[in-house]
Amino acid sequence: MAVGQNFNVDFRISGLTGALGDSLSGFDLTVLFDSKVLQLTGFSFIDSNGANQLDLAEAASFGFLGDAKVSGNLIDVFGLSGNSALVLDSAQTDAFRFLSLNFKALAPSAGAVVKLDTVDLDMLFIDSGAGYLPISFDNEGLEIAIGQNTQVPEPGTLLLLLAALPALLLARRRGAAALVLSAGLVATVPASAKQPAPAQASKDASAPAAKAGDAVNGQILEIKGQRAQIRLSNGSVQWVSLDAPVGNLLVGAKISGKLVQGGDTLRLTNISISN
Missing domain, CATH: 2.40.50.320 (Copper binding periplasmic protein CusF)
Structure with a gap:
């Protein structure tokens, strides 16, 4: 990855069964990163199909609440569904991306770290019955090398790099559900290389x-x-x-x-x- 290039860190959950209480209704987590070499430029709670799985269609829903705020080298992220347990358990998909953080590479680094704060006592994953989803960690984060190379690959090339990047796997202690943190690159072409708007x-x-x-x-x-x-x-x-x-x-x-x-x-x- 080159200085000035953007990349995404996606948080996904899989293995939900649709059984009573086996759905995600909320989360509160802290992400650690090096603000000297990385800058948070955006975030999204939308999955790959363009929907928020914690904000499903329901007349009685009070809506989705969520935000991501930076403080030094910390990003505090939370999301809370306004859906009922019945709708979450029946309509939420079994595997989806529930959070995506977008970063910009600011300076060269042999290994820019993005990881969850696993000792955060306030970290929560909540099921549809307002209970806790216990989790264990196989890995705690990922590192991405940042170089001075100013040549940005074509978008198709960037997408091919997804499988080569390290991932953070969080496995639930009960059931087969797992949370996955993975990095994906987004093409950012210098202004001089962009085609005219027309x-x-x-x-x-x-x-x-x-x-x-x-x-x-x-x-x-x-x-x-x-x-x-x-x-x-x-x-x-x-x-x-x-x-x-x-x-x-x-x-x-x-x-x-x-x-x-x-x-x-x-x-x-x-x-x-x-x-």
Whole structure:
């Protein structure tokens, strides 16, 4: 990784069964990092499908509460679902990313460390019944080497590096669930190497615009709140509304779904997002 490049640290949980009380309803954790060589630039509670698994559709839900705050070399992160136990146990998926932290490399380092504070007495993982999810640690963190190389790989190359990065595995003492902390790189191209904006948003003038009822797929070009600009597979570029807000970390990802009419705009439903 080069100075100036961004990367993600993703927190995932897997092995949930959907049985009574076997779902994640909240967490409170502290992440340690070296603020001299790394800078937290963003965070997200959205999973790879563009949804927050702790903020599921429910009329009686009081909504999701979550935040990440930096203090020196510490990041205090919490998330709390407003969903009922019934909805969490029945609708929450068995494996998902519940947190993603985005960092920028500020200076060279032989091994920039990002790890959980395992001695934090306030660290919590809460099930849908407001009980504790006990965890044990196979590894406590990961290290990423940062060099002075100013040549940034293409996005596709960066994605190939995911499997080579170390991971932090937290295994629950009961059941088969596990929490995984892994690092993923995000391409950041220097301004001098970027294509002009019109070229990025250009489209095939002969390509027809998608309409309500169409099943579409393409690539996310830009995200503004709950709207996304998508380059469709036929070459056209359109803005659509999404069922749920997604983070800017998903710019460049592949997206598919079905368009429906939502007032004056087209809304994308049945969304699937992948790298």
